[in-house]
Amino acid sequence: MKLSLTAVLAFSTMLGGCLVGPNYKRPTISAPPAFRGQPTAEQISFADQGWWNVYSDPLLYALVKEALENNYDLKTAIARAREAAAYRGVARSAYFPAVTVDSGIQHDRGVYKSDPDLALASNTGTSNLFLGGLSTAWEIDLWGRIRRSTEAANAEYFATEEGRRGLMLALITEVAQAYLELVELDGRLGVARDSRDAFESTHTLFSKRYGAGIVSRLQVTRADAALAAAEGTLNDVELQIAEKENEICVLVGRNPGTVQRAVPGKEMNPPPTVPAGIPSQLLERRPDIREAEQNLKTASARIGVANANFFPRFGLTALLGRVSPELSSLSPKF
Secondary structure (H helix, E strand, O other): OHHHHHHHHHHHHHHHHOOOOOOOOOOOOOOOOOOOOOOOHHHHHHHOOOHHHHOOOHHHHHHHHHHHHHOHHHHHHHHHHHHHHHHHHHHHHHHOOEEEEEEEEEEEOOOOOEOOOOOEOOOOOEEEEEEEEEEEEEEEOOOOHHHHHHHHHHHHHHHHHHHHHHHHHHHHHHHHHHHHHHHHHHHHHHHHHHHHHHHHHHHHHHHHHHHOOOOOHHHHHHHHHHHHHHHHHHHHHHHHHHHHHHHHHHHHOOOOOOOOOOOOOOOOOOOOOOOOOOOHHHHHHOHHHHHHHHHHHHHHHHHHHHHHOOOOOEEEEEEEEEEEEEEEOOOOOO
């Protein structure tokens, strides 16, 4: 028995290197050894900055933090990443033996006879039967099916994680863009109010001059049209502000309402301008590109799983059980 088990383990170890399916290899791209224009220290450090260091407005910082905590799409992406992590554990569990425990109790009161009125009569006795079993099974991964399955699950998890990271960066960008547009709309609202007040004063002036007989009715009509246009612009800007506030509220996961922002005209520190000539290796930091690469790894590993399914599976199984009968002649009680 010991020699047979040793032979099986040696055989499985010898064939452990039989890994079917293609191995993923990143395609080689011919690139120049150096970039045209040496990047400066500012270009290198800007790529390593976090979003909390780029935006200096504390109100914008609070909105971004609230969005990362309460955005429903981001919560869904986080839940999907956790689900992929759990599936990765499920795929990896195939490396270990599977143990199953079965137990049961059977109580038999014999063979009953029934009369025409379906009334139960006496029986021949009772018997108790106790069942218990322990079984284990372990698949020998000769062709690499389990390894390829684990590889695919790992790549799928990393792809899901990159998707979550990409959604987080997109969310930060949308919140920051909407916030800056809201501040800009506040500035336009101030300009629209000043224009409305100016046209209103002009209309009042021309109305008085027309009453005094100095100007014609045409000038008053033109003043009316200019004032109406200024009021229409003011109403349009106010509507845009309300829509932008609702957009920000949806992004941060709250009910539509007002949004606290910087006072119009206050000096704000905008994020630094992205300089030209940043190395192209920064494209590898993009979550969508990294996610696409992990998806390619997943597809490549699943080819190996499909190829391994053409071959037979070998495994070790063991079963241990016991049945304990117990007889009794006691009469049942109804």
